[in-house]
Amino acid sequence: MRKVLIANRGEIAVRVIRTLREMGIGAIAVYSDADRTSLHVRMADEAEHIGPAASAESYLRIDKILAAAKKHGADAIHPGYGFLSENADFAAACEDAGIVFIGPSSDSIRRMGSKTAARQTAIAAGAPVVPGIDHGATLEEVRAFSAEHGFPILLKAVAGGGGKGMRRVNRDAELDAAFRDAASEAERAFRSAEIYVEKLVERPRHIEIQVLGDQHGNMVHLGERECSIQRRHQKVIEESPSPLIAAHPEMRHEMGEAAVRAARAVGYYNAGTVEFLVDQDRRFYFLEMNTRLQVEHPITELVTGLDLVRLQVEIAAGGRLPFDQSQVTWSGSAIECRIYAEDPYNHFLPYPGKLTRLTRPLGPGIRLDGCVYEGWTVPMEYDPLLAKLAVWTGSREESVDRMLRALREYDVGGIRTNIGFFRQILEDFEFRKGHLHTGFIDEFFARTPPPEAPPELRAVAALAAAIHATRRTDIAAPVAASASSRWLSEGRGGLLR
């Protein structure tokens, strides 16, 4: 392979470019109007504009991306995650155009794409699933199911994802309204009102298995990632090994085997992730398969020493897996925090805007996969992920300490981020004990008072603000945006004279 086009943006496009460069392969970026000055465009060898900021008009346009690939002579396309990465039509269009799709076949994507079809595949492959009706169900069928298995139950959209069309139902009296709401939400979000039902697993852990297979029938698993710390059904902290599996090492093998069986059942190759729920009795249930590189893949890379993007490219080019299961080893403990432009103390509302300051954590055992720089404006059109901060040490306890240290060094100005919130979580007693479940953040907010600043920090903050403000002649006037440049040109004014 000589050239690869990355059909994505943000930190994952930057991540892929880095490995391509190490492999001596040319990197082609695509960008929308909102991303002309984004880091992936600046770092790539070649770049092509593909349309307006709205992703439906740019990053989701198969025709424009294929045209860019042909124009620039790309041998292959890396889809990243999100956007078109799990779109079977896109993979098929690449296959038809004679461009290698760096991922599984369009057939595998299709068979794992529908949650209910994936569930049936998992059952056939002998992977345990949560009791449920695995096809679009009527209200009467759901009622009969809950009579048999009991409440609580979870209604989900057949075509769904991201929590849309999902409803928890605690008792029969809530069922009618919940079913109606879930169906109409699913209809709006996915243009399909079909709803299926599962028994709700209380306080589950989310633990997933990374699998990797070549096109010659070889497949291995690369162990687990625990992703139980979520907000709005989206992971924000991931770690490997899972604290649960560290205490019960036989589970890695059992879950790994189940994941490989499910992936093999759809003729899977390239990198993929099989997600499981694990209940309080350590029983695990197949949830779904993500047929792409996962956001949190760096922690697997840190504990296995592998470069998953390099392996993806080699496998897509027809290469064989360079190792078998017995040669996969795991060492130490890795944790990742997803740094978002959002306000954790205001319902995690997105907080795009201009980055006025940026200090990155450095030093031992730090890995930062980001796409931001000082002066860049976080666009409001896309997911506000700024960077993934990952750390590695020999043990979970030390990795938590290292992450706290790294978060202390991390300063982002001009926008709000969840950095301070992560520090609270990582200092939490329950987190440090490894008592994780997907409702952790909600419970954390319920039992933890809002952070209160120590009085000496308050005094220092007041002093800094007073000095900053009184350097201007009229401190009662609204603060002008140009004040800092005026400061620089006048030198030290006011009290700092």
Add this chain to the structure above:
Amino acid sequence: MKLALSIDSSPERMDLLAPAPKTRFRLGDGPELCADVEMPEPGVYSVLIDGRSYEARVEETPAALVVVIDGQRFEIEVRDPRRLTRKGAGGAADGVQTVAAPMPGKVVRVLAAAGDAVEAGQGLLVVEAMKMQNEMKSPRAGKVLSLSAKEGATVTAGEVLATIG
């Protein structure tokens, strides 16, 4: 120099007794403190008090100064009492309330116009960022004194979108 501050909406007095770099100051009824203050980078203050090292990062927003120390965030307004004008005290007494954008985004719908009578909690406009819609509601019953936002307009965090009186 005596200053009136508001730290995260609670009022405080500050006495600046000696200028930087060897500052002496007192916050409220707290002890008098000596601080060595330097600004190694624009907007970044290195403060040494009793041998302890702090780094304060000050950012200017339309509403206030945002100061971040060790991950702690403070919103601070600074006023010199000698220069206080009618404006400083007048607003609250009249009960005029402002509605500001909680996040940067785009105005997708305008639900009221200047001159309209509104109820407390009534939606005034809808701001969207990253596909999340946020309805801005009136903080009190009264009349919309100003509402200049137009559909499709981009707004910044803290930007005043409407005033209600």
